[in-house]
Amino acid sequence: MTATPPQAVATIAEVESPAPRRGRGKKSVWMFVAIVPFLVLVLLFNYLPLAGWVYALFDYRPARGLAGSKFVGLMWFQLLVGSETQVRQIIQVMANTLGMSLLGIASSILPLGFAVFLNEIKAPWFKNAVQTLTTLPNFISWVLVYMIAFSMFSSTGLVNSILIDSGLVTAPIKFLDTDQNVWLTMLAWGVWKTLGWGAILYLASISGIDPSLYESAKVDGAGRFQTMWHITVPELMPTYLVLLLLSVANILNNGMEQYYVFQNAFNKTYIQVLDLYVYNVGMTGNSLSLATAISMLKSVVWVILLLTVNAIAKRVRGTSII
Structure with a gap:
């Protein structure tokens, strides 16, 4: 040795x-x-x-400050359920919030499908052009989006001018100043703005799929659509499920920018989601304490939803999302 x-x-x-x-x-x-x-x-x-x-416990007046405002305890929370008019308004606001959120969740499959089909484009220049044009709206503020919508769909906008000049209609169609199909209109603008941006994550996931799976499928005689359906889509489902669960947890968080710029006297009843309602109560209604109370309840419900969805994810997927 x-x-x-x-x-x-x-x-x-x-x-x-x-x-x-x-x-x-x-x-x-x-x-x-x-x-x-x-x-x-x-x-x-x-x-x-x-x-x-802490402002939810006071009758806050900005001119007096917190020290000079009267302490009212849980008065604002009691007001939320003590007034029949307030309850009806909150029910309508919650219906708007949940309705638009559920429509957004239902349309969350669109970025996945768009990414799958975009990945199948063989010409690099055309693929890059499509991805750029569909991602660009995400970087446009909602104020500019509304300016585009107003220029095209107002009573004197481009679409009505073309319809009237061509003799198809005799009076302008009110696309914006109406309470008809408000939820679907907001959904359409939201999809237009975020479709390309939402597909980026799925495109990144597609790039991580093992190429040998596609090679094996080609050897077995699978076509492009069969490859997409049996390889690409199943490989993207874990990513989609995580994003879906996060969307469910954020079902009360619609944001307010989109709805704020599109709201008017005609559609305010159906476009006012929870975040916009809190803003209108606090700023327009000059009741910052009541707005704070509503925001507190929303945050508590959001935490409960997040923990519930996390528990479901842990049971279904074996791993938590937070």
């Missing part, structure tokens, strides 16, 4: 030994320093504003 030279033993020990703890600790410190700015932003914009919940 030949003895191992001391130099070889030292070399093997150096190769098999883990990295020095000091070096790993230094790397961890720098990684923590790198995320500190993001932690500060989360603290400032997500957790620090929670201190404003």
Whole structure:
């Protein structure tokens, strides 16, 4: 039996030994320093504003400040369920919120389908052009989107002008100043604005699919649609399910920018979602305390929904989403 030279033993020990703890600790410190700015932003914009919940316990008047406002306890929460008019209004607002959210969840399959078909385009220049044109609207503010909508669909807009000049109609069609099909109209504008952006995540997932699966399918004689249906779509379903569960958890968070710019006296009853209602109560109605109370209840319900969806995901997928 030949003895191992001391130099070889030292070399093997150096190769098999883990990295020095000091070096790993230094790397961890720098990684923590790198995320500190993001932690500060989360603290400032997500957790620090929670201190404003105290306004829900006061009859807050900006001119007097919090110290000069009267403490009313749970009066605003009782007002939400104590007035029949208030209850009817909240029921309508919740119906708008849930209706538009459910329509958005139902249309969440569109970015997946768009990504699948976009991936099948063979000409790189055409694929890049389509992806750019469909992603660009996401970077346009809702104010500009409404300007586009007003220029095209107002009573004096492009579409009505063409219809009247061609003799198809005798009076302008009210596309915007109406309470008809408000939910579907908002859904259509939302899909137009976010379709290309929503497909990016699915395109990234497609690039991670094992190419050998497609090669095996071609060897077995599968066509392009068979390959899409039996390989691409199943491989994207885990990503879709995670995004779907997150959408369900955020069912009360519609945002307000889109609905704020499109609201008017004709469609306000059906376009006012929960976030827009809180804004209108606090700013237009000059009742910041009541708006804070509504926002608090919304946050509590959102946390409950998030925990429920996370429990469902853990049971179904074996892993949680938070």
